[in-house]
Amino acid sequence: MASIRQMVHANGLEYLQINSERCEARIFLQGAQVEYxxxxxxxPLLWVSSADEYQPGTGGxxxxxxxCWPWFGNHPNKDWPAHGFARNKVWDWIGTQVEDEVVTLKxxxxxxxFERQYWSHDTRVELEVVLSETxxxxxxxxxxxxxxxTLTQALHSYFxxxxxxxxxxxxxSGAQYIEFGxxxxxxxGDTVSFVRETDRVYTSLASVxxxxxxxxxxEVSRNNSTSAVLWNPWIAKSQRLSRFNGDDYxxxxxxxxxxxxxxxxxLAAGQSHTLSTSIRWLD
Numbered sequence: 001m002a003s004i005r006q007m008v009h010a011n012g013l014e015y016l017q018i019n020s021e022r023c024e025a026r027i028f029l030q031g032a033q034v035e036y037x038x039x040x041x042x043x044p045l046l047w048v049s050s051a052d053e054y055q056p057g058t059g060g061x062x063x064x065x066x067x068c069w070p071w072f073g074n075h076p077n078k079d080w081p082a083h084g085f086a087r088n089k090v091w092d093w094i095g096t097q098v099e100d101e102v103v104t105l106k107x108x109x110x111x112x113x114f115e116r117q118y119w120s121h122d123t124r125v126e127l128e129v130v131l132s133e134t135x136x137x138x139x140x141x142x143x144x145x146x147x148x149x150t151l152t153q154a155l156h157s158y159f160x161x162x163x164x165x166x167x168x169x170x171x172x173s174g175a176q177y178i179e180f181g182x183x184x185x186x187x188x189g190d191t192v193s194f195v196r197e198t199d200r201v202y203t204s205l206a207s208v209x210x211x212x213x214x215x216x217x218x219e220v221s222r223n224n225s226t227s228a229v230l231w232n233p234w235i236a237k238s239q240r241l242s243r244f245n246g247d248d249y250x251x252x253x254x255x256x257x258x259x260x261x262x263x264x265x266x267l268a269a270g271q272s273h274t275l276s277t278s279i280r281w282l283d
Contacts, residue, residue, distance in 0.1 A: 143271050228257060
């Protein structure tokens with residue numbers, strides 16, 4: 001029978017521990033961040049750096065699925081925080097449903113947590129997390145104001161891949177990408193392998209990609225998104241990143257469901273939009 005326990009990490013962060021016949025998961029209320037997910041009798045589907053100390057207010061845990069909102073990446077105003085402010089804030093847990101050992105949890109970022117110097121719009125943001133053999137996230141924005149609102153966002157998923165040298169990412173045929181501020185470039189073929197720092201923002205992208213690695217094959221799908229981010233910091237940047245071991249780049253890759261660049265979300269008054277991603281082992 002599924003159980004959900006609200007617990008407190010030794011460093012003070014609150015989280016939910018979920019156990020069911022289908023999976024085990026942990027979700028931290030700071031950032032509504034899914035930090036751990038493993039289908040029953042299978043390996044974990046998310047990666048977290050052992051260098052992260054789980055401290056409050058540190059920009060989200062270095063791993064799992066941070067929520068980048070209400071903008072992704074660096075803001076045009078260089079003094080504003082990268083990836084928005086939602087991943088640093090404590091979300092409210094507002095709903096739970098359990099049916100046939102499928103657990104659905106719903107969270108919202110209260111407007112009292114909005115940093116109004118960055119985001120003065122009258123909006124509501126909610127995250128629904130569905131836990132079964134598959135992990136699914138649904139990030140919904142609702143424009144409650146009288147004027148249109150434009151935002152960018154991403155579900156910044158970190159995946160365990162065993163050995164970056166043996167990883168083959170597929171499902172990129174026909175897309176284009178910007179990398180290190182240059183492009184757009186046309187994707188060459190369907191697959192991507194990794195021999196250097198990779199930081200690609202893809203657009204015109206198909207809805208399903210796969211990560212084939214020594215641990216198995218991970219399928220990542222998206223809905224209401226034609227953009228995604230593919231990232232591995234490689235050697236030099238790994239030395240500069242906070243809460244990241246120098247050799248962590250060997251073990252992880254990020255493939256992030258997004259609404260960025262021309263895929264940014266513009267909501268008229270009263271409109272809503274839901275960005276979704278689903279993650280599962282194929283093997």
